[in-house]
Each structure stands twice: as C-alpha cells, then as structure tokens.
Amino acid sequence: MGLTFAQRLKQYQGEIEKALDRQLPERDCPQREGIDAMRYSLLGGGKRIRGVLVLEFSRVFGTPQGQALPFAAAIEMVHAYSLVHDDLPCMDDDDFRRGKPSCHKQFSEAAAVLAGDGLLTHAFITALQGGTCAGVPSGRALEAAAVLAQAAGIDGMLGGQIIDLAIEGKEVEAALHQRMCSLKTGALIRAACRMGCVLGGAGEEDQKIAEEYAEKIGLSFQIIDDILDCTGQEELLGKPTGSDAGQHKTTYVSLYGLQAARDMSEKLSAQALECLEKLPLPDRFLFELTGMLLNRQF
C-alpha cells in the first residue's frame, strides 16, 4: 500500500534474497562445500523476476506475502539450478555468469553437477515445507508445487533445454525455435504468475489471463535477450556478447533480423499490457514491471 513501484520492487527483491539465505544458510557440516557452491550460485545476483511475479500475483489475489515467499524462493532456486547446469562444460561451456566465474569454474565440475541437483531438490524442499508450515491451505500448496514441478520438467524448462541440445548447430524452423523458447524461458515465467494465482485462489478466467500475460512477457524477454546479445554492452550484461552468432545459434535476430525482432518484441509488450487491463489489479505495479522488463538495455 502506498509504496512506489521502485519501493515495492526493492521490498520484494529484498525479501526474496533474505528468504533464499534463510532457506539455505551457511553451515559448518561435512556437506559444507556443496552448500557453499549452492549458495554461490543462488545468492547475491539476478533480478529475481520470477520470484517477484509470484509475490505480486499472490498480492493481487490476496495471499499474505509470508505464505507466498517460500514459493517465490523455490522458483528462484529452480532458475539458479538451470543456470548452473547450463554453464557446464558438456552443455554451453560458459566460464562466466553475472560477471563472476560460473559454478564449475569456481568449484569443480562435479561440485557444479551436485550444486545444481541440490538447488533443484531444495526448491521442492522449500515449497513443500513452506506449504506445510506457512498457513497455506494444503490443496493450494500442493497445486502450486505441482505447477512448479511441471514448469521445470520435460514439458517445461527442461523440455526446452532438451530441444536446444537436439538442434545445436542445426538450421531450425521458426516454429520449433519458438517452441523451444516458450519452454526454456517461458515455462518458468508462466509458472511464476500461475503459482501466485493458485496460492491466492484466483478464478479460472483470471488465471488464464495471467498465463497469457506471462506467455507474452516470456517471449518478449527472450527476443530482447537475443537482441542484446547482438547489440548490448558486455560490461552491462556481465557476459560476453555476440556469443550466439559466434556459435551459429538460431535466435530471433538470426531468424527475422534485428528490426523485425524489435517489432515483435514491442507487439508482445503491447499485448502483455492489454492482458493486464483485464485483471483486477490494485495499482500499476505490474504495468511498470512490464515496462521495465521490456525496455531493459541489459
């Protein structure tokens, strides 16, 4: 109430960061090395967009923040795990992530495999414990956790990664590329919005609109990523640019060209904002968030 957009965003990000730290505290135990590797890849970075969407959609539909927080933390853990495994030498072989050495560079390849496994598992520990303790009705908690699992799995993010691997170095049709992106990037963003709706007991119609909104921003987000990989500044992105072209990856830019990709992204943004008009929003937070996401320069 009464918070500006920037204040609320900062409050969300701060609470998520604290929840992540609390859910996976530093500990002196024989597993310490593994926990350190998990914390290294989980904490202190990222915009926490997925977690913010969980918290915001929960607020829209009236769930107390404390009840939604474990689920916001859980989806950030799933996102973090996917980056750790994506960076592995046998996958994208990326040495840097957000301006620091990637997990397998900082620790070891084996440690990074286990850290990713640990983060994925910890996401479910966090969501399910949160579901048991935080006062969420257990039916809703179960459904929200199921939404997360499905979004992470073979018909979600992991499916996107599988397709990405299968098409590596090949010319790809636009439809398959679109599907890959919709799973790899889109699934978790859809899940974030949907988890917020489920926790808040949103009606089916509202849930559908929220998912449509998520679909639009997820795709637009990916297109902007591709554009920035061509045009962005390395220092701001915290990772090398031009890597997609160097690896002959199919991107929205390689498929449609820079200008058409920009147009697509703008059209998707406009459609996303239209979806928001149809939802019972208490204020302009989601409009501003959408604007921020889709006008980012890095």
Added chain:
Amino acid sequence: MGLTFAQRLKQYQGEIEKALDRQLPERDCPQREGIDAMRYSLLGGGKRIRGVLVLEFSRVFGTPQGQALPFAAAIEMVHAYSLVHDDLPCMDDDDFRRGKPSCHKQFSEAAAVLAGDGLLTHAFITALQGGTCAGVPSGRALEAAAVLAQAAGIDGMLGGQIIDLAIEGKEVEAALHQRMCSLKTGALIRAACRMGCVLGGAGEEDQKIAEEYAEKIGLSFQIIDDILDCTGQEELLGKPTGSDAGQHKTTYVSLYGLQAARDMSEKLSAQALECLEKLPLPDRFLFELTGMLLNRQF
C-alpha cells in the same frame, strides 16, 4: 491377502514398472531424445526396493495401492536420477550400469545431465500429480512429497554424495564414513518406509519404528554392497568388482575387514527384524523381504 511373499513382491515390482512406463511414456515430440534417455535409465532394471517399501508400508497402514503407487514411482525416479549423475565422467566415471552402457555412454554427457535433471523433476511431478489426483488427502500427499524432497536433498542423499566427493581419495574416520552412508544410501530407504507410513496415517510411534527399521536395513545394505564389491561375481552384479579397492575408497571392508563387516551386517539384520516385531504387520512379507535383501549374493 493370500499372496505368497514371492507373488506379492512380483506384483509390487510389476505395478511399479507399469507406473513408471505410464508416467513417462514414449512420445513423438521434439523432446523425444531426452525422454528416451530418461526411459533408458529408468525402466527395465533394478529390484525397485524403495518403491516396494513405499507400497508395503502403505499396505500395512491401510492405504489403497493406487494411492501409494505415484509415490513409489517417484522414489524410483529419484534413485534412477542419482545413478545417472553418479556415473558421469566428472563423478564416478562409470561406463556400465546394470550390465548396459551407462546413460552418458549410450547417449552423451549433456544428455545424461539433462536426463538426470529430468528424472529428479519428474519424480516431483509424479508425486504431486498423484497427490492431487489419486484420492490421497492433500495434507498427507504434501507431507509424503516433502519427505521425499528432504531425503533427496542436502540433508539426505545429495548430502551423502557431497561428502563422498569431499572425502575422495582421503583417509576417512569411521564416523564420517558412517554418516556419508547413512545419507547417501540410507536416506532414500528411510524415506520409502516413512512415505508409506505418512500416506497410511501411521501413528508417530509406529513411524519411528519403521524409520529405525529402515536405518538398519539401509546400513546393512551398504555393508553388503561393500562386501560384494570385494567378493562378488562380475556377471551377477552387472558391474566390475574390486572397483572400490582400485579407487582406494573407504568402505566398511577397508575400515573393519571382511569378517567384521559381515558380523556388523548380520547384527543390523537382526536388529531390523526386531523392529518389525513391534509393528502391526498383517503377515510375514517384510520379514521375508528383509531376509532376501540382507542375504543377497549380488
């Protein structure tokens, strides 16, 4: 009712195998290759001990098999994922598993990373969907899924793997080795028994005894594994023997010698049977299962 031990065991194993196949069907889709790798590592092998324990403890406490089956399948998926990632070149670097090429040998390293991730995620999809659909009260479903997540995580199986990695090639004290085994092998076996109890709404006292039983058979199981690695026949085990000694791994045999390890295992078996005496069992199935597990030659 009326089934012999062998008949019931076969019924359980058959139902679990069918559930796994049903939960992860062959599909013609762009993700096919990844699904194939997951199915390769999940189906057609293994004794399904963890799943059998879920089903049996559910039966003991009165849960219909159909309600417990998704959880039995889920724990087998977690077990399968752990083997796929354990075999990776950066981990144990094992080329064979159950007499066939390990996942990364049959497919690729990247495919094996994703297949493991997929199996772990699919375990939670399966448990949570099962919890939503199969008529299990949602509080119990939530708790059973949480038990699985915790048992797979940093204070469970994964914690054991982290410790295993940390102590690689080092001389290890018996206490730390014991802890590693209790997590790496024991945690999932304890979770199997506990999930069955939770689903059936067992009382706290019975649940404790069931976990104590699981602790005993888990440890005994590990000791027998170590003994068989020294003495077993390669053809029967489906993997090379003597590998522990070759890698200078700390095992119960290296710590205590062959005879003392045998004595420990027998003592644990006897204690496990004592636990069973205290539970309200409908027949001798768990006694016979325990005998079978702890007298195995391969």
